[in-house]
Ligand SMILES: O=c1nc[nH]c2c1ncn2[C@H]1C[C@H](O)[C@@H](COP(=O)(O)OP(=O)(O)OP(=O)(O)O)O1
């Protein structure tokens with residue numbers, strides 16, 4: 434059976450995916466060296482940033498449509514099975530936006546600007562939505578695995594190591610993602626919840 438490749442241009446995602454899948458009651462063995470080299474190899478030979486840009490710029494739509502389009506395209510380029518992941522950050526006051534477009538808002542506005550987007554709205558509620566997509570190969574319909582964690586947008590607290598981690602506080606924790614130890618985030622995060630579904634599927638293949 435050919436190797437399943439997780440395609441991403443984001444090293445922080447890769448780190449969390451490895452940590453989550455190799456832990457838990459039914460751990461999935463990951464050859465981290467080969468995963469790393471696939472990741473490096475993929476990025477060197479087929480510049481995913483470029484691919485990702487095209488997909489992000491041209492495929493507009495719901496999180497599910499964006500996620501499927503990216504995975505379909507990655508499977509075509511790899512000519513084999515693969516997994517991709519899309520993360521959305523959705524604001525209740527904005528009807529779920531920015532959603533899959535959070536990356537662009539974060540790049541242009543920063544943490545403070547993300548907070549300012551909600552000035553004048555009473556609700557600071559938000560949810561993080563992770564969508565893994567699995568595609569069996571070129572021309573196959575991707576299957577989606579979603580995980581959602583509810584919380585609120587808050588002024589930045591904690592180290593700014595990964596995206597919007599400092600401005601998202603999961604409900605009931607009193608801590609932002611950035612303030613949590615990795616082990617805590619990785620047991621309640623949007624990514625963890627989606628990976629728990631993907632884990633079951635991968636083990637059934
Ligand atoms: O747990 C997270 N905690 C904080 N920030 C996060 C997280 N997960 C994704 N993020 C950020 C990265 C990017 O600014 C946006 C998602 O965009 P998204 O297209 O899914 O990621 P990406 O382009 O960095 O990597 P990829 O090559 O897998 O598409 O939210």
Ligand SMILES: [Mg+2]
Pocket residue numbers: 485489
């Ligand atoms: Mg992307």
